[in-house]
Amino acid sequence: MRPLVATVDLAAVRHNYSRAKQCGPGRKAFAVVKADAYGHGAREVVTALRDLADGFAVASLEEAAEVRAMAPEARLLLLEGCFEADEYGMAAQLALDVAVQGDAQAQGLLDARLSRPLNVWLKLDSGMHRLGMSPAGLRDWHARLKDAEQVAELNLMSHFACADERGHPLTETQLENFVGLLDLPFEHRSLANSATILGLPQAHMDWLRPGIMLYGASPFADLEPKTLGIEPAxxxxxxxxxxxxxxxxxxxxxxxxxxxxxxxxxxxxxxxxxxxxxxxxxxxxxxxxxxxxxxxxxxxxxxxxxxxxxxxxxxxxxxxxxxxxxxxxxxxxxxxxxxxxxxxxxxxxxxxxxxxxxx
Ligand SMILES: Cc1ncc(COP(=O)(O)O)c(C=O)c1O
Incomplete structure (x- = not known):
């Protein structure tokens, strides 16, 4: 055998998930396990976390199917939503929560005939300009989707661009843009990734989305994992x-x-x-x-x-x-x-x- 091995400490992953929850008391947390749990093995990480985690988050239906097999009951969020309109059927079969990040995805949802309604996370482009709707577009889709038969919960999410640089002005702007929509009735709200779970309590909302911190790496250039209370996995x-x-x-x-x-x-x-x-x-x-x-x-x-x-x-x-x-x-x-x-x-x-x- 070639002498090379990646040893994954699942107790460290559990500790780190608990650390995320401890940062936001009373909040729930999707453990982000996309990309094969950041290279650590999605099956093993999900199995290790399933009695602890409120939910999991992934980037594609293929990843979702793998996680669903390990965690039949868990909430499971598709972070980028469906790539094709015909994926909504499978998303319903897998009982996923889906992000809806643009007009085409939202229309595809409205046109879909589903075996059960989906928990929908309308994604706001709060300033990263990668995915998400404008505030006006999101208000419009909120009105059109709130009573749609395809929709169970209607939720709000967004993602930070510069949270790894503490005090970056864009983070404040993104938070303001998010808060600017909270007059709308959403069931749940989710904004915080690892950096803001650890460093910006105002961003915690209802559901945290810890990724890199679960694996014990620092989301900040200038802070070591030990200082943050997380352990390398x-x-x-x-x-x-x-x-x-x-x-x-x-x-x-x-x-x-x-x-x-x-x-x-x-x-x-x-x-x-x-x-x-x-x-x-x-x-x-x-x-x-x-x-x-x-x-x-x-x-x-x-x-x-x-x-x-x-x-x-x-x-x-x-x-x-x-x-x-x-x-x-x-x-x-x-x-x-x-x-x-x-x-x-x-x-x-x-x-x-x-x-x-x-x-
Ligand atoms: C939408 C979304 N939420 C949460 C995360 C987790 O971020 P982090 O690994 O920085 O905690 C990611 C990761 O890229 C993401 O794309």
Whole structure:
């Protein structure tokens, strides 16, 4: 077996869900498990959370069907709604809550003949300009849908664009635009993602939508998970599969871009970009061996990467290497690569076996 595994701590996911609920006492929360639960395995995460979570949220009917099989009774929200009008029938069969984010989706709903009415979440474009109706358009559709036979609950939702940057002025504007519609009678309201669950109580409304915080990565560039009271769920662990001494002036890896400045010990590690470890990770990005951090040396290859273990003489063949987890935060690796934890987590590839701990 290739020595590489992504270990998912389901007890940490449960802890993090509870942390979201603790931030908004009395609120309900859809656990966002789209994209295979941000790369952690939707089946396992949903199974671990189903006695705890008020509901789940996904991005497509395919994802919804997978979650429904694990959680027959849960509320299950389709965040982008139906992509085609003929998907409403399946949405009704799966007893989904659906977002309705534009005129075509709303008209498709009105035209549909359904086996049961759906819980509808009218989506407001409060300022992100990705999905959603204008305030006037939303008022119009509220009037047209409120007594429609296809509609059970009529709810309101929106999504923040810049909540990861604390104090960003657009967040305040989006909140005002949302609040501006609350004279309409909605059954439930939902606005807050992880960043605003953790940092903006005014945005909590009735239903929270925690995603990244469930998996223990920080939604903020400048705050560590520990400070936020959340625990990393995924640890990506490989092993040292070869060790060599290189003389000063010798290079390591593709392109020969890393050149030893001193006689060095180089460890080759069983993880590469085809596993989802980013090729953009520069030399110096930390990994942990025997509880200590050592730097990447040279370019990440498809199946392997190299680290400089000169300052860790005890390290040797077969040692475990943490690429990210509790010792090397995913957010730190992401920052080094100019990306975010979300991308790294969702890009761990299929060939990396997942191993589950707890709950
Ligand atoms: C509509 C919507 N709500 C909630 C979330 C969860 O956001 P986060 O992972 O930042 O908590 C997402 C994620 O992209 C989303 O698209």
């Amino acid at each position: 995924m640890t990506l662990t490989a092993r040292i599969i070869a060790v060599r001494e290189v003389s000063a002036g010798e290079s390591v890896g593709y392109g020969g871009g890393w050149v030893a400045q001193r006689p060095s010990r180089i460890a080759t590690v069983s993880c590469g970009y085809a596993d989802g470890y980013p090729r953009t990770a520069p030399s110096g990005t930390p990994v942990a061996i025997r509880g200590l951090r050592v730097p990447l040396a040279g370019r990440v290859s498809m199946d392997m990467l190299a680290v400089d273990i000169t300052d860790l003489p005890a390290a040797g063949l077969g040692d475990e290497v943490e690429l990210w987890g509790r010792q090397v935060g995913i957010d730190e690796v992401a920052r080094a690569c100019g990306t975010i934890g979300y991308e790294l987590l969702t890009k761990v590839t299929k060939r990396v076996p997942r191993r589950y701990l707890g709950p």
